[in-house]
Amino acid sequence: MIEDKNQQRTELSQLGEFGLIDHLSKNFEVKQQSTIKTIGDDAAVLEFKDKRVVVTTDFLVEGVHFDLSYMPLKHLGYKAVIVNLSDVYAMNAEATQVTVSIAVSNRFPLEAIEELYAGIQTACKLYNVDLVGGDTTSSTSGLIISVTAIGQVDKDKEVYRSGAKPNDLLVVSGDIGGAYLGLQVLEREKEVFKVNPNNQPDLEAYTYIIERQLKPEARKDVIKLLQDLDVKPTSMIDISDGLSSEILHLCKHSKVGCDLYENKLPLDPQVISTCEEFNLDSTTIALNGGEDYELLMTVSQEDFPKIKANPNLTVIGYITEENAGAHLVTRADQKIKLTAQGWNSFDKD
Amino acid sequence: MIEDKNQQRTELSQLGEFGLIDHLSKNFEVKQQSTIKTIGDDAAVLEFKDKRVVVTTDFLVEGVHFDLSYMPLKHLGYKAVIVNLSDVYAMNAEATQVTVSIAVSNRFPLEAIEELYAGIQTACKLYNVDLVGGDTTSSTSGLIISVTAIGQVDKDKEVYRSGAKPNDLLVVSGDIGGAYLGLQVLEREKEVFKVNPNNQPDLEAYTYIIERQLKPEARKDVIKLLQDLDVKPTSMIDISDGLSSEILHLCKHSKVGCDLYENKLPLDPQVISTCEEFNLDSTTIALNGGEDYELLMTVSQEDFPKIKANPNLTVIGYITEENAGAHLVTRADQKIKLTAQGWNSFDKD
Numbered sequence: 001m002i003e004d005k006n007q008q009r010t011e012l013s014q015l016g017e018f019g020l021i022d023h024l025s026k027n028f029e030v031k032q033q034s035t036i037k038t039i040g041d042d043a044a045v046l047e048f049k050d051k052r053v054v055v056t057t058d059f060l061v062e063g064v065h066f067d068l069s070y071m072p073l074k075h076l077g078y079k080a081v082i083v084n085l086s087d088v089y090a091m092n093a094e095a096t097q098v099t100v101s102i103a104v105s106n107r108f109p110l111e112a113i114e115e116l117y118a119g120i121q122t123a124c125k126l127y128n129v130d131l132v133g134g135d136t137t138s139s140t141s142g143l144i145i146s147v148t149a150i151g152q153v154d155k156d157k158e159v160y161r162s163g164a165k166p167n168d169l170l171v172v173s174g175d176i177g178g179a180y181l182g183l184q185v186l187e188r189e190k191e192v193f194k195v196n197p198n199n200q201p202d203l204e205a206y207t208y209i210i211e212r213q214l215k216p217e218a219r220k221d222v223i224k225l226l227q228d229l230d231v232k233p234t235s236m237i238d239i240s241d242g243l244s245s246e247i248l249h250l251c252k253h254s255k256v257g258c259d260l261y262e263n264k265l266p267l268d269p270q271v272i273s274t275c276e277e278f279n280l281d282s283t284t285i286a287l288n289g290g291e292d293y294e295l296l297m298t299v300s301q302e303d304f305p306k307i308k309a310n311p312n313l314t315v316i317g318y319i320t321e322e323n324a325g326a327h328l329v330t331r332a333d334q335k336i337k338l339t340a341q342g343w344n345s346f347d348k349d
Numbered sequence: 350m351i352e353d354k355n356q357q358r359t360e361l362s363q364l365g366e367f368g369l370i371d372h373l374s375k376n377f378e379v380k381q382q383s384t385i386k387t388i389g390d391d392a393a394v395l396e397f398k399d400k401r402v403v404v405t406t407d408f409l410v411e412g413v414h415f416d417l418s419y420m421p422l423k424h425l426g427y428k429a430v431i432v433n434l435s436d437v438y439a440m441n442a443e444a445t446q447v448t449v450s451i452a453v454s455n456r457f458p459l460e461a462i463e464e465l466y467a468g469i470q471t472a473c474k475l476y477n478v479d480l481v482g483g484d485t486t487s488s489t490s491g492l493i494i495s496v497t498a499i500g501q502v503d504k505d506k507e508v509y510r511s512g513a514k515p516n517d518l519l520v521v522s523g524d525i526g527g528a529y530l531g532l533q534v535l536e537r538e539k540e541v542f543k544v545n546p547n548n549q550p551d552l553e554a555y556t557y558i559i560e561r562q563l564k565p566e567a568r569k570d571v572i573k574l575l576q577d578l579d580v581k582p583t584s585m586i587d588i589s590d591g592l593s594s595e596i597l598h599l600c601k602h603s604k605v606g607c608d609l610y611e612n613k614l615p616l617d618p619q620v621i622s623t624c625e626e627f628n629l630d631s632t633t634i635a636l637n638g639g640e641d642y643e644l645l646m647t648v649s650q651e652d653f654p655k656i657k658a659n660p661n662l663t664v665i666g667y668i669t670e671e672n673a674g675a676h677l678v679t680r681a682d683q684k685i686k687l688t689a690q691g692w693n694s695f696d697k698d
Contacts, residue, residue: 148497238391
């Protein structure tokens with residue numbers, strides 16, 4: 001798509017690095033009170049007063065984390081911001097600023113980078129975060145994006161991975177497995193396209209799961225909801241690598257075990273139907289498919305009345321003593337040891 | 350060097366992403382009071398109380414910003430941190446934390462990445478900053494490093510690029526041009542090595558300029574000095590792209606002009622002798638050679654008595670009205686318009 005010969009093509013070298021940063025950031029508005037000085041100096045200046053500051057950073061590498069043959073650049077820019085905001089929300093914090101650095105090879109014209117930044121801008125606007133810094137440079141191959149997200153949280157309101165206690169409820173927001181299945185559909189369509197470029201795919205049956213993959217959202221709304229319900233989770237993590245892997249992180253950091261109930265896993269009907277079509281086990285997908293960017297948390301039993309009727313939150317298990325281990329309790333009431341098959345970029349090659 | 354067959358070689362995939370982060374960060378100590386929670390959760394948690402926060406980020410890309418054939422990985426790790434701290438100091442702030450993300454191809458064994466992190470750790474220790482986050486992932490080619498540095502500054506003590514006023518003095522720390530010349534020497538030795546791999550280069554005459562290139566320092570000491578002298582510069586920037594380019598940034602942001610005096614440029618004797626050897630004009634090198642990471646600032650005339658005897662600071666010119674333009678006043682008392690020939694990574698190839 002980005003190599004379409006009919007599109008306008010402005011070489012990046014025409015602008016140079018300073019021109020490029022100025023050009024790309026000129027349409028971004030500053031919204032946060034904490035942003036004192038944004039792009040244009042050696043560093044941004046921020047002021048958080050009596051709030052604590054959270055900082056997180058993530059790399060997205062072409063050919064490892066994304067494939068531009070089905071990932072539009074605008075969506076990619078959006079997603080690059082979202083995956084970082086998700087880490088901020090997982091601390092029970094409010095996201096306030098991001099910095100975005102890109103390394104691009106000469107095969108990308110200015111117009112492609114503008115598309116990428118259009119997606120970044122959409123995410124910033126929707127999530128009310130300011131773009132306050134970044135770096136643009138050339139790369140010898142492909143596109144690499146590095147985002148750092150900053151947020152604020154009242155002192156002692158932050159939630160770590162380490163606070164889960166035996167008998168706490170294990171709770172997940174939204175539904176899971178969709179993003180991974182969306183990727184499977186896109187990979188299949190890519191193969192079909194290679195064989196028959198004139199084929200027009202009908203993706204009607206997969207709109208939800210494809211959106212979960214291409215345009216994920218971070219659960220800012222869930223952080224707000226928890227605040228409104230007056231619930232402070234005892235521990236929290238976002239689901240980027242797969243439910244199973246994230247549960248094991250919480251258990252390890254909190255020194256606890258858990259029982260996860262297979263029949264409680266929240267699955268969208270499209271996840272179930274697509275699993276059947278692909279002959280995949282939906283529980284395996286829910287446990288190991290990543291990139292859903294839902295929040296996994298543990299909540300004290302006494303908060304159960306506050307969350308039980310909420311359609312955004314599902315109780316999927318409970319925390320046990322550490323020596324009990326972490327298990328999946330199947331529909332047949334069998335206990336299976338949970339293992340992490342989360343994604344490891346170093347395994348690819 | 351890193352592909353020496355005799356070295357121990359542990360594949361990164363043996364550790365996986367989580368194992369790698371834990372392994373690499375386990376020897377880093379937390380020193381800053383503002384670091385509440387470091388690596389190991391979704392985000393770091395920091396607390397700056399009534400201080401303002403500065404944030405800056407930079408990419409270093411193999412084949413664009415560094416060449417591993419003469420840049421040892423330990424030095425590279427050190428430099429990656431330094432170039433970011435330099436931006437923090439250029440705000441008149443104190444550097445407190447960094448996050449470091451790396452994307453590496455499979456050609457790097459664990460031992461190579463440990464070398465890189467040894468350099469990062471040395472820089473963190475020496476500059477008293479905490480490593481509080483990062484990401485490790487695979488890349489399809491080469492090594493890419495993204496560092497974000499965070500600092501703190503008392504409210505209204507931060508110094509921007511935009512505060513220079515006519516009649517202010519233009520001041521630079523240390524000496525300039527060395528880092529660029531060091532690179533020229535290293536590039537020449539690389540070519541010699543290609544022709545005759547048994548040649549043992551004698552680099553005795555270039556120790557200072559090679560160190561400027563391979564192991565630059567950020568001027569934390571100058572920020573401390575300014576504080577001790579009770580001098581708040583009216584504007585400041587660090588010299589990463591070349592003196593000329595940085596002066597033009599200050600002039601543009603401050604809406605002023607300047608006269609820069611050729612005979613005031615601070616040059617190390619090794620810079621002068623190496624320029625002669627390479628048949629280069631030392632003024633051109635001082636103006637356009639980058640990566641010295643010295644601080645360029647403007648200081649009010651009334652502060653002149655405080656700085657004039659200081660060996661770390663050289664007055665190289667003064668600020669004029671904007672419509673006077675930015676000029677170099679040569680030894681022959683000619684005025685030449687200053688132009689930026691600073692480095693642009695998109696021009697390469």
